[in-house]
Amino acid sequence: DVKVTQSSRYLVKRTGEKVFLECVQDMDHENMFWYRQDPGLGLRLIYFSYDVKMKEKGDIPEGYSVSREKKERFSLILESASTNQTSMYLCASSLLGTATYEQYFGPGTRLTVT
Amino acid sequence: GEDVEQSLFLSVREGDSSVINCTYTDSSSTYLYWYKQEPGAGLQLLTYIFSNMDMKQDQRLTVLLNKKDKHLSLRIADTQTGDSAIYFCAETPNTGGFKTIFGAGTRLFVKA
Numbered sequence: 001d002v003k004v005t006q007s008s009r010y011l012v013k014r015t016g017e018k019v020f021l022e023c024v025q026d027m028d029h030e031n032m033f034w035y036r037q038d039p040g041l042g043l044r045l046i047y048f049s050y051d052v053k054m055k056e057k058g059d060i061p062e063g064y065s066v067s068r069e070k071k072e073r074f075s076l077i078l079e080s081a082s083t084n085q086t087s088m089y090l091c092a093s094s095l096l097g098t099a100t101y102e103q104y105f106g107p108g109t110r111l112t113v114t
Numbered sequence: 115g116e117d118v119e120q121s122l123f124l125s126v127r128e129g130d131s132s133v134i135n136c137t138y139t140d141s142s143s144t145y146l147y148w149y150k151q152e153p154g155a156g157l158q159l160l161t162y163i164f165s166n167m168d169m170k171q172d173q174r175l176t177v178l179l180n181k182k183d184k185h186l187s188l189r190i191a192d193t194q195t196g197d198s199a200i201y202f203c204a205e206t207p208n209t210g211g212f213k214t215i216f217g218a219g220t221r222l223f224v225k226a
Contacts, residue, residue, distance in 0.1 A: 042218035105156030
């Protein structure tokens, strides 16, 4: 079974703080993704990575950066957290070359910025 | 552009059928998906359909694809309270890469 874990289920941070969200997958997947989920907007892609040290911007990268130093770990960084970044953050991974591009999701981190 | 649209809420009685509808814009998509998100959890792939199929059945689930209208539906027969969740329609456009486009999600309420 593929397992995607995220470092925290709930996080509360103050405006201006630097925030790190960690994601680890245990199935040797090449592709990893960070989404944010907001009511009525669904999932919006922030960044994705298809290999170690490789990253591509998604649809809403502003205010975020990512790091992929090891294949199994993909980190999302909020350089200076703002209240409009309060959201549910979901990490996912998928296997390169699979026909169906199925993504496996972590349980999410609910971030509140006050 | 790429877009996936679905209604936000659906309420049914236990034992009835649920039908969740979705429209997508990219006709190049090879696969279309339904993901399920239970409370407090991440998304999990429920089923998918290949673009050259019209219908796929898997136990209580039936997926219908109308490529001409770019319309996808998920029917859940004999809906149970355990089916209460958010259902996301998604597509992977065949434009290169593996980016998946998700709809906003339909929250299904099942009344006992």
